[in-house]
Amino acid sequence: MLCAVIYIIMIGIQIKNGFLDFAKTDFECPHCKAKYSDADDKYLKRCEKNKSWTTKINCKCGKPFFMTYDYKGDAVSFV
Numbered sequence: 895m896l897c898a899v900i901y902i903i904m905i906g907i908q909i910k911n912g913f914l915d916f917a918k919t920d921f922e923c924p925h926c927k928a929k930y931s932d933a934d935d936k937y938l939k940r941c942e943k944n945k946s947w948t949t950k951i952n953c954k955c956g957k958p959f960f961m962t963y964d965y966k967g968d969a970v971s972f973v
């Protein structure tokens with residue numbers, strides 16, 4: 895959970911720098927529609943370590959969800 899908070903702060907910094915303009919790494923929590931971005935490939939690396947190619951995310955709304963990358967390389971989230 896602390897990691898998620900730190901990551902949200904990092905996202906805020908990246909948005910200010912305009913890093914998100916070219917990335918197709920945006921996804922949102924299926925529960926509360928909170929916006930996430932994987933612009934630094936943090937979740938991509940977590941997916942690569944996982945045999946199922948998905949990674950579980952504990953959203954700040956308190957509900958977990960999963961994300962992965964589809965065949966186009968776009969980030970997708972699901973419950």
Ligand SMILES: [Zn+2]
Pocket residue numbers: 923924925926927928953954955956957
């Ligand atoms: Zn949420």
